[in-house]
Amino acid sequence: MNLLWLIGVPLVTALAVLLSRNRDQVRWIALTGAAAQLGVAIMLYFLYTKERSAGNTAAILFQQDHEIFSSLHIRFHLGVDGISVAMIMLTAFVGIAGALVSWNIEKMTKEFYFLLVLLSLGAYGFFISLNLFVLFFFLEISVIPKYLLIGIWGSGRKEYSANKLALMLMGGSALILVGILGLYFASGNSFDLVELSNMNLPAATQKLIFPLLFIGFGVFTALFPLHTWVPDGHSSAPTAGSMFLAGISMKLGGYGCLRVATWLLPAGAVAYSNIIIVLSVIAILYGAFATMMQKDLKYINAYSSVSHVGFSLLGIGMLTQTAITGSLMQMVSHGLMTALFFAVIGMIYDRTHTRMVGEMGGLMKMMPFISTVFFIVGLCSLGLPGLSGFVAEMTVFVGSWENDHMIYRIATILAAMSIVVTAVYILRAVGQTAMGPVKNESFLTLTDARWNEKLAAILLLLAILAIGLVPGWLNDLLRPSAEAIMQKVSAFK
């Protein structure tokens, strides 16, 4: 399959959005584009599994290579493995849901959808690039859309949050930039991921560059203590913005930690794995306890994201094949779940005009659909079997337990304990919002979800159930690619 489709479709969509004449055209073009993109992503999955079942064992499929800056060894090198395919499908699902829930945006609709498409374009490009320069280019493309989406369409302290997010992510990018240049010079001028992964750089160099790349990508994926942009950014962003930020953008960081930092610098990953584990356990526990104190639904989900993303970082730090598979599953699962969570919060906020848990109650009476989805996603978040969260977290724990050293065991137990805390805040938030007496008379006239909102929720729910009930397909997709990464790492263990 030609991977250029994946960036071609959003590019065409973006241009079409720019040329459209009125609000209706903009929405339909954006939705069509997102649907087409979902189609391309699903087709990619089937073609990928077909190649695999036909016995193609190459690590990376559908490669293509074009020259851009030949004198600087910058090539437009594309290709996918199982990890990228999973991430691309996640992006496509979140993308179409985001386009659907933003249906009623009134303020500058054209600009809004343009930026949204640009944001997803960056993610697709990022997941398929095999050249560090191109990868970095696509990572950075999303800075402008994120900043403007929060600053213009956001709520609350939006200017502050937008600034904080842009500057912190830029800080992460600066570290990544230095890391990339370090790799470039250490390897004798190569930006190519495949080439670099086959090169055995001296361990000292790897240990020097690894922290730069890992921390840099870690900022994107809320690595403790660099997570502070997450609560502010997510709570100030418009609904689709939060969905994209938490569902896609944070995954860019996790993917980068694994694909760039761990894959290219395995000796570094082994050397620093203890620190990663400690930081991610702190993030898991701190995120969970911080969520307990929150009263605003968006802050609840933002802080719980810090905690949940901690699981995927924990999986990376554990460096076993199962743990890394679990970490990737957690990325996909959390992406879908948190996007749905933000979508539901957006739907509730659109109607009640409040996000404070204390001011709501009994919403189940007026909006049964929204409340039910809210329940399901809450249960997914606390790891109920049958939903995606359970599968992912369980895999991480099993993988972590494979390490028999005491520190790893303690870390696993501490991380697992956070699930109890998760249950407390999720059940409290969902229960107080949906159940009980109606606290505000004016809420009685509220309506349930519209068609676009229902469609968005159902799409995401389907994906969550598909992972939760039949996790095998995702496991089969991710595990061989995780194994390829583990092969590099195990040489240094």
Next chain:
Amino acid sequence: MNEFLTLMKSELLMTLLIFLLLFVKLGKGVKNETLLPLIQVLLLLNLIAGFFFNKTGNLFGDMYFTTPLMAFQKSLLNLAAYLISLLCSGWLKKTKHLPEFFMLMFSAMLGMFLLISSGNLLMFYLSLELATIPVAAMANFDLERKTSSEAAMKMILSSAFSSGILLFGISLLYGATGTIHFSQMAGLLDNSPLQILAFVFLFTAFAFKLSIVPFHLWTADVYEGSPIAATSFLSVISKGAIAFVFISTLYRVFGAMQDTWYIMLVILSIITMVIGNLFAIRQQNIKRFLAFSSIAQVGFILVGISEGGAAGLASVVYFVLIYIFSNLAAFGVASVISDHCGKENINDYKGLYKTNPFLSWMMALALFSLAGIPPTAGFFGKFFLLTAGGAKAEYWYITVAALNMIVSLYYYLRVVRAIFMDKNEQPIEKIGISPTVKMAFILCGTAIVCIGLFGKLYDYILSLI
């Protein structure tokens, strides 16, 4: 004779333009409205002519020499001049002395062309003076405003001072090597203390012209006081030309002293980036703001220059090309607004997006490109400068430069925030943009978005070296 015509093509065309304007001035009653489009067309033709018949050769016994790379650098300056004539046409049409303004501008450019091609110290000094003095007169062009005269005075004093230092350096250099020809001098340099002293004087003169910290103090005041057409000339054409000359002098003449100037460049570039960025944060006037931002950009250029080889040279030329489009687009927006209502304060830009979406997007695009955020071309420019500068594997140096990009993003976002997010009861009203200006903006915008994606350009520049 034929060789004379082709080699000195750019200079001769410039001289021709100057004389044409002189004749126009002699004849009576040519209106600005008819003269300006004519000048724009001539500049465009001049720009196109710059791309043909480029050869390597010497003239006047090594006083003057040129290569295809130099011709390309001159074309870049021509391009910038053409863009300025388009973008500032609102102000230019209103000015009383249009032919004089362009005469001064072309004289300065003639000086820069000769400076780029100069083959010995005498030629170098003369053309540097020719490139500077007319600019001071341009700074004084808002005759009614006192700040304009103040700017011109500051400019002339500081350049006189730096010329003095340069002459000191030149005399010491002559004393140390016994020649004024660059080609002979290069082989005679051996890092003796006298030569290093002479080099430091020469370097200081360049630092004044490029406004490298701590020799930057004149910059902000001059930028603020001058009319925007002159400011954009100063910040783009002057800076670009001096940067080209600086890099070629360092590489060609002082190549033997690389160890000395590498350390100087590292220290000065860090100071320049940091001070330029920190001072830009607090600026309220858009011209002062862009002045400090351009100081920080020069710091970045120095990172590329420090490499000392083809990659450094190519990345600097490439960066200047991108910088021309980005900075001129920013100055163009400032010019259109200042021309319409005289407002030059960043706070006045609040709520601009509501009334002037086109200008707002142009400004945002230009600022993001200056900040080095993809997909704009500025990202590629900065990345290549850092790639060149990092070749010595001094990671801390690259880290400092990369961290400076965060600071710069902070203040560029301040303007973007004012334009797109801040509320304002009385935003600047809707401004009608003339087709020429709009065309220039679209040209800049397209270039900012597309240059980076068109990778052959960098390879082309590299092939010229």
